[in-house]
């Protein structure tokens with residue numbers, strides 16, 4: 304049985320704890336590893352190593368720093384299948400979904416390799432006679448990421464490559480539900496040969512997180528997870544004087560107009576709602592049909608939901624895996640029950656699913672909740688499972704008003720063939736990531752991964768130039784060199 308270790312100061316170390324959690328393959332129900340419930344002492348060791356590594360790493364020229372990242376990208380690509388298999392086994396998604404997740408991680412490393420250009424400063428001559436002014440970007444110091452369970456391989460790479468390329472040192476804390484992917488990725492990080500202490504791994508849950516939030520040497524924290532925890536992270540890290548960006552939960556709407564290509568819309572919306580078993584922060588979770596879009600779309604989406612092949616993500620032909628664990632299955636099923644109690648119907652009901660050969664797996668089949676009442680709790684609650692709610696209105700204005708009335712603002716999408724409807728939606732939708740005829744509007748690595756309202760706390764986002772801003776601090780220098788001080792040669 305694999306026991307999860309920490310990677311601190313270039314060494315694999317056993318955390319000083321006796322309590323371990325089971326890491327369970329959600330498709331088979333089998334225990335695949337034991338992960339430590341780490342302590343603040345582990346964080347302290349990692350922060351000490353990262354602090355000691357900082358001065359030399361900062362002095363390493365940026366074009367030398369990115370050479371380590373080029374090497375890491377190559378190693379990760381040559382182990383793509385191996386990493387994807389680990390993701391499927393601990394997080395439940397299909398092998399293809401796991402491979403796609405890692406492509407976005409590679410992309411982020413590639414973009415961060417442009418750091419010699421991206422962290423350039425600014426210079427203005429003669430802001431007053433004989434006086435120049437310049438702005439330099441310098442690293443912030445020791446930084447850390449606290450990650451969720453649903454993208455075990457990708458999410459640390461929204462941040463780590465930019466931070467390290469900019470001259471910071473780093474600590475990653477994966478979700479205790481899915482620690483094996485980072486365990487493997489850190490073996491590759493070890494092979495890359497970063498100087499000791501530049502990149503560190505600590506495992507654990509709340510106590511480890513609190514250790515990061517409170518540690519005086521850690522200057523910046525990024526978090527991805529549920530909204531309540533995001534609020535806690537944002538407030539606590541800020542109270543300890545840190546930079547923080549905290550990405551929270553979501554309840555993503557899609558509007559379907561009558562002029563949409565219904566076959567295309569159905570396929571894309573089904574992939575968004577049921578891909579990764581609905582456990583994506585950009586998964587569409589409620590569809591608002593406008594006017595006569597209702598009947599066609601309802602019929603097509605019910606067929607798409609009912610025909611999805613559910614099973615173990617490493618078996619061929621499987622289109623959707625399980626949800627993360629037994630608690631999550633129970634929660635998703637009880638929310639479907641709540642929706643029905645509140646007046647919705649369930650024309651496709653995924654409760655009580657059992658998959659032959661995987662009877663201990665935590666499967667919920669795709670579910671459609673139709674005629675969801677606007678004021679119901681199910682219309683507002685993040686389900687984070689393969690459940691698509693349907694609502695209906697008569698005009699695009701009503702639809703946008705409904706979309707904007709929600710608590711979250713991670714993503715909003717529109718399906719239409721009208722340019723003016725698309726423009727109106729782009730202009731008015733209150734969401735950080737907007738899709739037009741797109742089901743998962745995931746920004747490429749060279750754009751910020753946005754998020755508004757209760758889906759994001761902070762100002763700078765992950766990825767792209769926002770990551771450069773977040774992981775550097777600006778220094779402004781005003782300088783005067785009088786002519787009479789010039790040595791005569």
Ligand code: NAD
Pocket residue numbers: 449450451452453476477478479507508509512513527528529530532533535550551552553583584685687713754758
């Ligand atoms: P979670 O909030 O339960 O856990 C995230 C991290 O926080 C984990 O590392 C965990 O150890 C830690 N944590 C959990 N409870 C804590 C507490 N009380 N105090 C301190 N730390 C704590 O989230 P999850 O279930 O792993 O992930 C699913 C959630 O993440 C969903 O809500 C989803 O929408 C969200 N998510 C958002 C984005 C985004 O980009 N906005 C991306 C992926 C996932």
